[in-house]
Amino acid sequence: MQEQIQKILKHNQLSVTGGRTKILELFLAQDDALAHADIERKTGEKFDRVTVYRTLQTFLEKGIIHSIPTSDNSVKYALCKDNCSEGHHHDHHVHFMCSVCGKTLCIDEVSVPVVNLPEGYKVEQIQMIVTGVCKDCA
Amino acid sequence: MQEQIQKILKHNQLSVTGGRTKILELFLAQDDALAHADIERKTGEKFDRVTVYRTLQTFLEKGIIHSIPTSDNSVKYALCKDNCSEGHHHDHHVHFMCSVCGKTLCIDEVSVPVVNLPEGYKVEQIQMIVTGVCKDCA
DNA sequence: TAAAACTTGCAACTCTGTTGCAAGTTCTTG
DNA sequence: CAAGAACTTGCAACAGAGTTGCAAGTTTTA
Ligand SMILES: [Mn+2]
Ligand SMILES: [Mn+2]
Ligand SMILES: [Zn+2]
Ligand SMILES: [Zn+2]
Numbered sequence: 001m002q003e004q005i006q007k008i009l010k011h012n013q014l015s016v017t018g019g020r021t022k023i024l025e026l027f028l029a030q031d032d033a034l035a036h037a038d039i040e041r042k043t044g045e046k047f048d049r050v051t052v053y054r055t056l057q058t059f060l061e062k063g064i065i066h067s068i069p070t071s072d073n074s075v076k077y078a079l080c081k082d083n084c085s086e087g088h089h090h091d092h093h094v095h096f097m098c099s100v101c102g103k104t105l106c107i108d109e110v111s112v113p114v115v116n117l118p119e120g121y122k123v124e125q126i127q128m129i130v131t132g133v134c135k136d137c138a
Numbered sequence: 139m140q141e142q143i144q145k146i147l148k149h150n151q152l153s154v155t156g157g158r159t160k161i162l163e164l165f166l167a168q169d170d171a172l173a174h175a176d177i178e179r180k181t182g183e184k185f186d187r188v189t190v191y192r193t194l195q196t197f198l199e200k201g202i203i204h205s206i207p208t209s210d211n212s213v214k215y216a217l218c219k220d221n222c223s224e225g226h227h228h229d230h231h232v233h234f235m236c237s238v239c240g241k242t243l244c245i246d247e248v249s250v251p252v253v254n255l256p257e258g259y260k261v262e263q264i265q266m267i268v269t270g271v272c273k274d275c276a
Numbered sequence: 277t278a279a280a281a282c283t284t285g286c287a288a289c290t291c292t293g294t295t296g297c298a299a300g301t302t303c304t305t306g
Numbered sequence: 307c308a309a310g311a312a313c314t315t316g317c318a319a320c321a322g323a324g325t326t327g328c329a330a331g332t333t334t335t336a
Binding site for chain 1: 205207208209210211213232234237245247248251253254255256257258259260261262263264265266267268269270271272273276
């Protein structure tokens, strides 16, 4: 895992630091999306809030992670599977929020369907957020 | 318009007050969704921030308005066209955010498409947020 | 019209996110 | 490998969004 982490950071021209390594480790070990607060909690308050904010910001810019707008309007983050870059993601999957366990999941198997808007609208990006009960909570 | 406003408020067992009337008036006169800040600005600082928060909260609870999670993670609000109630909206339309003018619009003509998730997921609600260029900015 | 029920504004507070800066760490290059 | 350049971090201070309790004001009911 440490090797993979180094590879990801170097590939994105980022210096390998304790904070970045730890946070990337969390993402790799997690199957659901993480909120800023989850990360602060899981790092055991080992890093300053500001460092966590800046690290997430950096990872977003490099396309290492993507942000997920949740229906309750908090932000969550998840790893990008492909080689994305900021504003240029090519993993256009559906996001799922479980109303029982609260987990937010990337449903990689399902692409966001195309939708036809009325004449005159130019579509650039589509986001789909499904709420319901996940596999584990069923 | 004042009659319509009174009717809506009374129908939802809400007392008719200056703040509620004014805010509902704003929604009725507007074709795009409003953020909290828009409302504060448009009421000309005539009402306390807290009153605006509480009024939006009340309107949400009664199903007079619905909230729209935007992709930049701010919240906007728009009138419900049908008789909705909190958590029981039956106007499942697509939302559009224009990247030029910044307007957020309810596209009533387009329903959110059904999507098939993998085995085991139970779908309760689907939200679709389309980003692009609107009719007026094309 | 008076009392009951509800709404409002204010002050105080929490929570989230941002910025400038100095100290510390990582990277580069000879 | 060492020294300096480049970058990252923590801290303090701050700004903005949202919440709460409470007393004063308004609306509703009867
Ligand atoms: Mn995702
Ligand atoms: Mn809408
Ligand atoms: Zn679940
Ligand atoms: Zn536009």
